[in-house]
Amino acid sequence: MRKFVLAIVAAVAAEMSAAAFGADDIRFMTFENGMRMYLIEDTSSALVRMEARVDAGYSAQTEKDAGYFQLYARLKGAEITADGVSVSATCAPGDAERTMKELSSVLEPLSLTDRKLRAEIGKERASLAEYAEDGAGFINAAIEARVFRSSPWKHESSADAAVFTRNSLSESRSVLDGIARDFYVPERTVLFVSGNITAASAETFARRSFGRFRNGERREETSPLEKKAAETKDDGARLFVLADDEFSSDMTQLVIQHAGIPQTECDMAAVTLEDPFTSLLKAELVANEKLGIRGGEYVNASSVQRRGSSRLVIQALLESVPGTTPPEQVAEMLRLCGRKDAYFSAEALEYQVRQYTSSFVTMCDSSSELMGTLADWDSLMKDGMPEQTLFRRLSSLESLAAEKLAETISSSKPFVFAIVGTKSLAKNRKAFEKMGFRVVTKKDGAWFRQAFYRKLAASLSKSKKSDANEMREEGGIGQPEEETFLSARRFVEQNTRDFRTFTLPNGIPVVVKKTGTNTACLSLTIFGGELMFAHDAPGLASVLADAIAVNMRNALDDLHYGGRTRGIYGVGARTETTHSVITVTFSAEDFAQTVSAVAEALIYGDIPPALADGVSYDERTQWRLKTGTSVFQMTCRAMGILYKGSDIPLLFDDRTDRPRKLSYTEIMENYPAMLDSSRYSIVIAGDFSVDETFARTIDSAFGALGTNAQTAWKGTRIGAPAAVEKAERMQLRHLFLTDVSADKAGPKPAVLIPTTKFLDPVLFIIPTPDMKSGERALFDAVLAEISSRMEAKAARSEPTTKVVSSGAEFDMPFARITALNAKSAGAIDKAYRESVEELKAELAKIVNDETEITKIMEETENGTEERTSVRIIDYEKNALLSKIENGWIVANLAESGTARGTAELVQKGALLGKPNMYLEQYEAVDEATAADYILVITKFIPGIPPVRIYSRDS
Numbered sequence: 001m002r003k004f005v006l007a008i009v010a011a012v013a014a015e016m017s018a019a020a021f022g023a024d025d026i027r028f029m030t031f032e033n034g035m036r037m038y039l040i041e042d043t044s045s046a047l048v049r050m051e052a053r054v055d056a057g058y059s060a061q062t063e064k065d066a067g068y069f070q071l072y073a074r075l076k077g078a079e080i081t082a083d084g085v086s087v088s089a090t091c092a093p094g095d096a097e098r099t100m101k102e103l104s105s106v107l108e109p110l111s112l113t114d115r116k117l118r119a120e121i122g123k124e125r126a127s128l129a130e131y132a133e134d135g136a137g138f139i140n141a142a143i144e145a146r147v148f149r150s151s152p153w154k155h156e157s158s159a160d161a162a163v164f165t166r167n168s169l170s171e172s173r174s175v176l177d178g179i180a181r182d183f184y185v186p187e188r189t190v191l192f193v194s195g196n197i198t199a200a201s202a203e204t205f206a207r208r209s210f211g212r213f214r215n216g217e218r219r220e221e222t223s224p225l226e227k228k229a230a231e232t233k234d235d236g237a238r239l240f241v242l243a244d245d246e247f248s249s250d251m252t253q254l255v256i257q258h259a260g261i262p263q264t265e266c267d268m269a270a271v272t273l274e275d276p277f278t279s280l281l282k283a284e285l286v287a288n289e290k291l292g293i294r295g296g297e298y299v300n301a302s303s304v305q306r307r308g309s310s311r312l313v314i315q316a317l318l319e320s321v322p323g324t325t326p327p328e329q330v331a332e333m334l335r336l337c338g339r340k341d342a343y344f345s346a347e348a349l350e351y352q353v354r355q356y357t358s359s360f361v362t363m364c365d366s367s368s369e370l371m372g373t374l375a376d377w378d379s380l381m382k383d384g385m386p387e388q389t390l391f392r393r394l395s396s397l398e399s400l401a402a403e404k405l406a407e408t409i410s411s412s413k414p415f416v417f418a419i420v421g422t423k424s425l426a427k428n429r430k431a432f433e434k435m436g437f438r439v440v441t442k443k444d445g446a447w448f449r450q451a452f453y454r455k456l457a458a459s460l461s462k463s464k465k466s467d468a469n470e471m472r473e474e475g476g477i478g479q480p481e482e483e484t485f486l487s488a489r490r491f492v493e494q495n496t497r498d499f500r501t502f503t504l505p506n507g508i509p510v511v512v513k514k515t516g517t518n519t520a521c522l523s524l525t526i527f528g529g530e531l532m533f534a535h536d537a538p539g540l541a542s543v544l545a546d547a548i549a550v551n552m553r554n555a556l557d558d559l560h561y562g563g564r565t566r567g568i569y570g571v572g573a574r575t576e577t578t579h580s581v582i583t584v585t586f587s588a589e590d591f592a593q594t595v596s597a598v599a600e601a602l603i604y605g606d607i608p609p610a611l612a613d614g615v616s617y618d619e620r621t622q623w624r625l626k627t628g629t630s631v632f633q634m635t636c637r638a639m640g641i642l643y644k645g646s647d648i649p650l651l652f653d654d655r656t657d658r659p660r661k662l663s664y665t666e667i668m669e670n671y672p673a674m675l676d677s678s679r680y681s682i683v684i685a686g687d688f689s690v691d692e693t694f695a696r697t698i699d700s701a702f703g704a705l706g707t708n709a710q711t712a713w714k715g716t717r718i719g720a721p722a723a724v725e726k727a728e729r730m731q732l733r734h735l736f737l738t739d740v741s742a743d744k745a746g747p748k749p750a751v752l753i754p755t756t757k758f759l760d761p762v763l764f765i766i767p768t769p770d771m772k773s774g775e776r777a778l779f780d781a782v783l784a785e786i787s788s789r790m791e792a793k794a795a796r797s798e799p800t801t802k803v804v805s806s807g808a809e810f811d812m813p814f815a816r817i818t819a820l821n822a823k824s825a826g827a828i829d830k831a832y833r834e835s836v837e838e839l840k841a842e843l844a845k846i847v848n849d850e851t852e853i854t855k856i857m858e859e860t861e862n863g864t865e866e867r868t869s870v871r872i873i874d875y876e877k878n879a880l881l882s883k884i885e886n887g888w889i890v891a892n893l894a895e896s897g898t899a900r901g902t903a904e905l906v907q908k909g910a911l912l913g914k915p916n917m918y919l920e921q922y923e924a925v926d927e928a929t930a931a932d933y934i935l936v937i938t939k940f941i942p943g944i945p946p947v948r949i950y951s952r953d954s
Contacts, residue, residue: 021364023391026374027199034187035210038374039202040194042367048096048195049368051088052103052210053375055190056183058082059154059307062223063453067159068175071124072184075176076106082155082306083379090368093196097205104209107189109180114169121164121172125489128161132446135246139255139419142242142445147257147311147415149234151226152447160448165490181216192375194367228456239437241429242419242445249421251292251319252326254333257415258312263380264396265405266303266310269343271352273301273314278348281337285316290332292319307380312409327431330418340410346402353397360394489926492919499916500690504699506677506706511915512694513685513906519568520588520686521903522595524602525911527679527713529578529811533670534647539619539659543667544607544674545580546615549573551605552584555597565590571598577651577811578717580674581907585900588686592697599701603675609664616662627654630732631818634763634949637730641947642721642765642814677705679713681910685903720767720813727948729825732760759800759821760951762828766815768808769940772912774924778936779815780807781888781925782839786941787817788887789835790828798823803831810911817945825950833943840937846878846930881930888925892918 027039059082061069073080078087087106091099112120131137140157152158164172191210193202247253261269273279282296293299293316304311314337318329336342363369377390418437425432429439444450498514526545533540553571560569567587574581586594626632636652643649682702688694766783769775783805791803798821806816819828895901896918909917 021367021370023388029199029203029206031186031207031211033211033213034185034215035189035191035206035213037191037193037202037206038371038378039192039197039199040367040371041197041199042195045195045367046092047090047368048093048099048193048197049088049090049371050096050100050103051086051192051372051375052106053190053192053379054078054085054106054184055083055188055379056080056179057084057379058156060183061154061159063153063225063448064223065163065175065179066153067124067128067161067163068172068179069183070156070159071120072110072176072179074124075110075112075120076184078106081379086375090195096197096201097208100205101209103191104213107184107186107210107213110176117173118169121169125161125164128159128164131157132161133442135244138244138246138442138445139242139417141447142240142440143255143257143415143417145445145447145450146237146240146440147259148309158447160446162448162493165493185215186210186213187215190375190378192371192378194371225453225456232456237438238413239416239435240418240440241425241432241437242417242440243422243425244442245422247419247421247424249423251317252329252424253419254316254318254330255417255419256314256334256337257417258314258409258412259309259415260412261310261312261408263303263305263310264393265400265408266305266312268349268352268356268397268400269312269405269409270301270303271356272344272348275348275352278344278351280341280345280348281314281343284336284342285333288332288336290321290324291316291329292321292324293317294319305380325428325431326418326420326424327428327435327437330416330432331435334416338410340403340406343406343409344402349400349402349405353400357394357397489923492923492926495919496916501915502690502695504703506703508677508680508682508702508705509910510682510684510695510698511906511910512688512690513683513902513915514689515685515687515899515902517685517687517897517899518588519899520586520591520684520688521899522584522586522598523683523685523903523907524582524584525681525683525907526580526582526674527578527681528673528716529576529580530651531578531647531716532673534650537659537662537666537670538651538653538656539623540662540667540670541580541674542575542619543612543615543659543662544671545573545575545582546619547607547611547667548602548605548674549582550611550615551601551607552582552598555601555605556584556586556594559590559593559597564593569594576809577648579810579911583900583903588688591686591688595697595701599704603704607667607671612662612664612667616659619659620657623658628733630734630761630951631763631820633732634730634761635816637728638763638765638947638949641724641726641728643718644722648718673711675705676707676711676713677702678707680705683903683907683910683915685899685906718811718813721765723767723946725946727950729950729952732951732953759798759823760954762819762822762825762951762954763949764817764832764945765947765949766817766942766945767940768813768815769936771808771810771813772909772914772917774921775936775940776808777888777921777924778928778933779940780805780892781884781928782933782936782941783807783815783817784887784891785839785884786832786835789838790817790819790831793831793834794819794822794827797827803828810908822954825954829944829948832945836937836941836943840934842880843930843934843937846880847934878930881928881933884933885925885928889922893922 021040021042025040027041029037029039031037056069056073057080058066058069061067069085070080073085076085076087078085085106087103089099089103132141137157140155141152144155144158145152148155167175189210191206193206258266273281276282276296279296279299279301281301282299285291285299286293286296298317300313300315302313304313316333318326318333320326321329363373374390381389416437418432420428425439432439442449447453495513500512500514501510502512503509528541530538530541549571556565556569556571559565565587567590569584569586569590571585572583584594584598627636633654636649636654639652640649680702682698684698769779787803787805791801794801794803800821801823802820804818804820806818808815817832819831822828893905896905905918906915909915914920
């Protein structure tokens with residue numbers, strides 16, 4: 001061993017004597033404001049290299065501002081690492097002063113309009129959210145949260161995207177201002193200069209550029225939560241299984257992290273283990289057939305350094321081997337890694353030391369490379385003289401001993417992370433847990449999703465009630481503030497997290513949407529609808545659905561009057577062309593009793609003759625009233641045009657009574673068709689947590705429903721209408737209501753209407769985009785705006801005219817514009833054309849204005865300062881865009897705060913296979929630009945509606 005040490009010492013001495021630059025060539029200066037500068041004068045270089053390092057890296061973050069440091073660095077055009085932020089430039093000597101002034105701008109406060117800041121926050125949030133859901137993001141966040149238990153937020157992978165949602169725009173600006181005030185200051189800044197520049201010039205330029213800045217108050221280095229976490233006793237867990245659907249179930253990735261190994265030893269061990277020519281470990285692992293490692297390239301070793309932390313990381317990819325389970329593979333690799341003779345030999349370590357020394361000397365030949373290395377080293381060093389410790393590091397190599405280093409690694413208690421697919425975990429969970437492994441998923445991977453930190457935050461909140469930033473149940477720190485720009489994202493994010501889905505054993509899909517309401521809602525969709533009986537008995541499906549709803553109501557009455565439920569309740573039913581929907585509202589605390597009662601009424605309930613007659617009479621009355629309206633008559637005619645040759649027009653025959661006289665036998669014979677499980681889907685909205693008990697309650701209620709070939713749903717749906725262009729005038733029947741009874745009115749009343757003024761409706765039919773798409777939401781929003789403009793124009797000649805738009809529905813997959821009380825068909829046509837063109841023109845102007853503003857801002861950012869003062873202003877969302885968005889929100893989400901309203905929204909989306917459709921469409925409308933709306937108008941809003949229905953009398 002002595003021969004090995006002497007060889008290293010001799011090599012270091014010989015090599016360093018030949019180095020071009022050493023510690024003595026580095027000059028050090030400290031300025032009045034606390035900024036430091038390192039300088040190497042190098043006349044052999046024609047250029048000057050400058051780098052400013054600011055101590056504002058990820059390690060400066062707290063749990064409250066993690067994510068903002070990265071945003072700030074990006075806004076400054078700087079590169080951020082764990083321990084610092086850097087900006088650098090290389091220039092000609094004559095340009096050194098200007099270049100240094102540009103570098104000093106990193107310490108200037110940010111100057112952003114709200115519009116620009118919103119956009120940048122949006123980018124950062126989206127990037128963090130995407131990374132968090134990515135496999136690599138999950139792995140890194142989960143590992144760092146466990147290796148760095150007291151402060152996991154001080155890492156790149158541990159920022160919570162939700163922080164940008166919880167904070168308002170003004171709060172975010174305050175956080176960024178705090179970072180500027182506390183971190184982007186001279187005393188946290190180090191300047192590294194090398195090349196063809198004198199010390200006098202460098203000092204003068206630095207004083208002129210960086211000397212104008214002053215320091216703020218120094219921030220507390222450790223947050224209360226970090227202190228609390230550090231004081232909390234570690235539970236000693238070191239073994240973890242990371243599982244996710246994204247990971248393959250045919251292989252296992254094993255990550256072993258040795259913490260606490262000194263930096264020099266860690267670096268040398270890593271390069272020795274990584275090099276296939278010097279790594280005994282790679283050879284041992286690849287040779288072991290039980291591990292299934294294809295080759296040395298699938299085993300990696302690295303040294304991960306940051307201020308105050310040194311980690312040796314060993315990773316391997318283990319493919320599945322017949323007869324061997326993943327837990328057995330993991331155990332085998334850990335066994336091999338526990339042998340100190342499995343790492344490297346003394347000769348291998350000596351070889352790598354020589355390689356390192358040679359590369360270090362080569363680096364010292366270049367002043368710019370040496371200064372870059374010194375900058376990295378300085379960031380790692382908390383205190384001291386980095387130029388001295390950097391060079392002293394070489395002499396420390398003489399104390400390295402292969403056997404001792406291997407023993408240090410093999411005897412340590414590393415963190416072990418087995419990364420497996422969800423299916424693999426399901427098969428091997430018990431075996432992993434028996435070995436002492438803890439399971440980690442995305443739900444509790446990152447620190448802000450762990451109960452440990454929520455509890456710590458809660459305890460801090462109790463001890464200091466003035467602290468308003470409490471840990472949210474969903475993860476993260478802080479409470480949201482109402483802020484217009486973020487309200488849509490906050491709404492979408494929160495509600496998206498509240499969805500749960502599962503399928504009952506009999507195939508019925510169940511969607512559960514958690515709400516914060518005391519009232520809950522159960523929505524049953526029964527596929528079939530009126531189309532089931534279109535030929536023989538139109539209206540029968542409505543009778544059956546209404547009868548079921550009455551039985552359910554009676555069952556809930558019995559519960560309530562018997563004292564078994566305490567809350568309010570209600571039952572409603574509606575039947576469309578292809579499906580029926582039965583909605584039950586009830587108190588969430590009465591969930592189990594209510595679900596059981598309505599299911600029993602559905603499956604085992606009886607429809608007595610009196611009930612059948614009563615429901616049939618009510619349905620017939622409603623149909624007569626409906627067919628007496630002019631709008632419905634026009635709708636019936638439109639359905640006949642759009643779906644000519646199909647069964648659908650049979651259901652829109654407004655001249656035939658429905659339902660016809662039905663026999664009791666006919667009703668009872670068709671009732672079983674309504675009980676086939678293949679026809680059902682369930683939506684539940686309420687303050688429920690979906691667990692095994694919850695699912696069992698639903699299954700015990702509706703699990704009795706079965707299916708058979710005769711009654712099973714055939715999947716009948718209404719497709720998009722045929723491409724038809726037709727304008728038609730039709731004779732409308734006018735139904736007038738009176739409070740005079742029939743016997744008093746006589747067979748032919750002399751006077752019914754004291755006027756000759758008839759104002760009939762106009763109906764436009766317009767094809768719609770894909771109903772599940774974001775384009776459909778923008779289309780509906782635009783159509784509502786067009787209708788509003790049409791009404792304003794038509795009202796000039798006829799104040800009673802009202803124009804409304806109706807978006808596509810599941811059973812009417814097209815849009816409609818209806819003008820009520822239209823004075824003339826021509827006036828409505830003209831109002832439509834003018835409204836479309838005006839809206840397009842106004843949107844185009846917004847696009848042009850935004851393009852001009854963007855151009856001006858880019859010019860300003862590129863240094864065209866003379867145009868800044870007069871042209872850069874804070875642009876909020878355009879008033880027209882806000883109006884369109886708000887109109888859509890009011891029309892579509894007005895009831896989203898109620899359990900019933902939420903259930904209806906979810907049910908509409910579930911019909912199309914996308915229960916959260918309303919959230920995605922809200923997000924699309926919220927993010928829509930003028931250009932997006934113009935594109936939708938161009939693609940989907942025709943200059944003339946293809947189907948137009950007019951009254952002959954208008």
